[in-house]
Amino acid sequence: MKVAVFSCKPYDRRTLQQAAEAYPDAQLHFFESRLSMETISLAEGFDAVSCFVNDDVNREVLNRLHNMGIKGIALRCAGFNNVDLYFAKANNIPVYHVPDYSPTSVAEHAVALIMALNRKTHRAYHRVKEGNFALEGLMGFNLEGKTVGCIGTGRIGKAFCRIMSGFGCHVLCYDITPDEDLLDLGCEYVDLETIYQSSDIISLHCPLNASTHHLINKTSLAKMKQGVMIINTSRGALVNAQEAIDGLYSGKIGYLGLDVYEQEGAIFFEDMSDHIIQDSVFQLMLSFPNVIVTGHQGYFTDIALKHIADTTMENLRAIASGDSTSRELTHNH
Known part of the structure; x- marks a missing residue:
């Protein structure tokens, strides 16, 4: 089986090649390019394709892949909002994903953003490098006793709730299906209105779909506490970036930690240090001292990468x- 692997970085190649040793019949061909209508010709002559979070697997792309004789698609991620599943199913194109690739990796990164924003580690690091040991402006708060709202309690959200419970936080959860383990842990399931009104910290761990698109917007922000901390390690479009910036200006958002961004496809996973990033909203967001943005690295641990590669080969x-x-x-x- 010949497989075209798109959005493939050196670390992907290393782990996939190692996992492929158990599958001698698989011939992997690696492309750094993202899958799109502009690059789809690279898939000609292959039996299957493997994609990542920012590959464009829309109806038009799927139709071309189908006409090429592609037998299936193996996503190297849990999310699938970039795939037209309805078209794929109607045309008998199987699409696989990696539903569980070390949930604690993303959950721990969400906590890392909370800790860094709270204790202003990013600012303290630069001060000390410059010989400035003054503490003024670095005041944080104790996490113990704070109310943390977790929207989405799947594998990652569940791992996040466990960690925050360990800090002594009061954890409020929202999900269509409550998790019995979290109830036993002392977490409380409530509606979104209660999450918005009561939480000091809100962390997003839900999938992106029509009901969650721009979940964080001016309307939901208006219901939140002044100075609320918002963390998003799930999908960028859960947060309306422009309205989040308005919230930062007004002080409604006191801290913002993002590992994802709605327009990240044009910039994330690439070295843009020698380029002017053509996104004024993103550039403005980076200018706030109470904002930390990381480049979709929440999943990026050794255990998670190995599991993604192994599961992809199984798929x-x-x-x-x-x-x-x-x-x-x-x-x-």
Whole structure:
């Protein structure tokens, strides 16, 4: 089976090649380019493609892949909002994902953003490098006793709630299906209105869909505490960036930690240090001292990368054999 691997960085290549040793019939061909209508010709002559979070797997791309004879798509991520699943299912194109690739990796990164924003570690680091040991302006707060709202309690959200409970926080959760383990831990399931009104910190761990698009907007922000901390390690479009900036100016948002950004496809995962980033909203956001942005690195740990590679190879084997597994989105959605 010949596989075209898109959005492939050196670290992806290393881990996939290692995982592929157990699958001698798989021939992996690596492309740094993202999959899109501009690059789709690279998939000609292949049996399957493997994609990542910012590849464009829309109806038009899927139709071209289908006409090329592509037998299936193996996503190297949990999210699938970049794939037209309805078209894929209607045209019998199996789409697989990696639903569980070390949830604690992303959860711990969300906590790292909370800690850095609270104790202003990013600012303290630069001060000390310059010989400035003054503490004025670096005041933080104790996490113990604070109310933390977690929107989405799937694998990652659940891991996040466990960590915040360990800090002694009062954890409020919102999800369609409550998790019994979290209830036993002392977490409380409430509606979104209560999350907005009561939380000192709100962390997003829900998928991106029509109901969660721009979940953080001027209307929801108006219901929140003055100076609320918002953390997003899920999908960029959960936050309306312009209205978040308005919230930063007004002081409604006291701290903003983002590992994802709605327009990240044009900049994330690339070295842009020699370029002028053509996104005025993003550039403005970076200018605030109470904002930390990381480049979609929440998942980026050794354990997670290995698991992504191993699961991707298992999914490619399933595509080759025609087997269906719990990871096939077009079978389960």
